Amino acid sequence: MIRVRVPATMANVGPGFDCMGIALSLYNYVELEETETGLKVENCGRDAAALPTDETNLVVKSIRAYFKRVSVEPRGLFVRVTNEVPVSRGMGSSAACIVGGIVSANRLAGNLMSQDELLHLAVELEGHPDNVTPALLGGVVVSSRDEEGTDHVRFDVPGELECLMAIPNVSLSTKMAREALPKEVPFADAVYNVGKAALLTGALMQGNYAVVEKALGDRLHQPYRSKLLPSLEYIYEKSREKKMNTLIISGAGPTLAYLLLPGSRNRQDEFVRLLEETPETWELKKLQGDNTGAVFME
Numbered sequence: 001m002i003r004v005r006v007p008a009t010m011a012n013v014g015p016g017f018d019c020m021g022i023a024l025s026l027y028n029y030v031e032l033e034e035t036e037t038g039l040k041v042e043n044c045g046r047d048a049a050a051l052p053t054d055e056t057n058l059v060v061k062s063i064r065a066y067f068k069r070v071s072v073e074p075r076g077l078f079v080r081v082t083n084e085v086p087v088s089r090g091m092g093s094s095a096a097c098i099v100g101g102i103v104s105a106n107r108l109a110g111n112l113m114s115q116d117e118l119l120h121l122a123v124e125l126e127g128h129p130d131n132v133t134p135a136l137l138g139g140v141v142v143s144s145r146d147e148e149g150t151d152h153v154r155f156d157v158p159g160e161l162e163c164l165m166a167i168p169n170v171s172l173s174t175k176m177a178r179e180a181l182p183k184e185v186p187f188a189d190a191v192y193n194v195g196k197a198a199l200l201t202g203a204l205m206q207g208n209y210a211v212v213e214k215a216l217g218d219r220l221h222q223p224y225r226s227k228l229l230p231s232l233e234y235i236y237e238k239s240r241e242k243k244m245n246t247l248i249i250s251g252a253g254p255t256l257a258y259l260l261l262p263g264s265r266n267r268q269d270e271f272v273r274l275l276e277e278t279p280e281t282w283e284l285k286k287l288q289g290d291n292t293g294a295v296f297m298e
């Protein structure tokens with residue numbers, strides 16, 4: 001049996017819309033075996049009952065996409081998916097499914113694709129690179145996709161960086177969260193985000209947390225998406241008023257990430273109080289970075 005572990009991811013990281021992501025210490029597991037015939041899918045762990053056990057399962061779809069690409073036809077398949085990453089919460093569950101599917105299928109087929117080819121297939125299946133690249137490679141990944149493909153730079157998440165994730169008991173589809181974005185943005189907002197994203201990348205690489213704290217501003221997605229859920233809007237507005245700069249929306253939301261930066265004044269209690277002022281219930285998880293990415297469990 002092939003077993004792969006794939007990390008959750010926090011995409012966007014404030015200003016890096018569709019181009020930055022960090023792998024986190026929370027995991028999905030994909031097990032894959034070739035059988036005589038047919039398809040058997042088992043979902044275990046978080047949200048298991050809500051996930052399909054047929055060809056519509058995202059892990060299965062990704063496995064099929066891989067086999068189609070390499071022109072291999074397995075006889076039958078047994079797939080077991082064990083999830084820790086919450087579904088449709090902005091923590092990269094779909095990226096983890098895609099990466100888990102294609103990485104396990106690649107091993108089953110005899111490693112017909114290189115890591116780079118897997119990365120490109122994952123980006124194609126997900127449609128943007130910011131979640132799948134850290135899910136595959138671990139660490140902080142900055143990537144850019146154009147007509148010619150995806151280029152990326154990866155570096156380790158500093159060991160001392162922690163994130164307090166607040167996961168609400170409501171989900172938000174990425175499709176809806178993308179539809180909430182405007183077709184055009186003011187030039188000044190685009191300039192603002194370019195500056196912040198470039199600053200954030202450099203500051204994270206240097207471990208310069210005083211600058212990281214100032215580099216998390218975003219005008220491209222969070223102001224629009226926070227309006228999708230009154231509680232998100234409330235906490236987002238309050239956090240701006242209180243200058244809690246390291247409170248951001250994880251991926252497309254609705255999970256909130258409070259980055260706990262070494263050497264800065266972390267106001268976790270205030271964050272928790274804000275959460276308690278909303279009608280939702282929030283599950284809190286303190287996570288570190290993952291620098292391994294997709295890995296086989298022997």
Ligand code: HSE
Pocket residue numbers: 011012017018019128130131174177178221251252
């Ligand atoms: N960059 C993506 C978004 C991440 O914010 O829509 C979610 O898939």
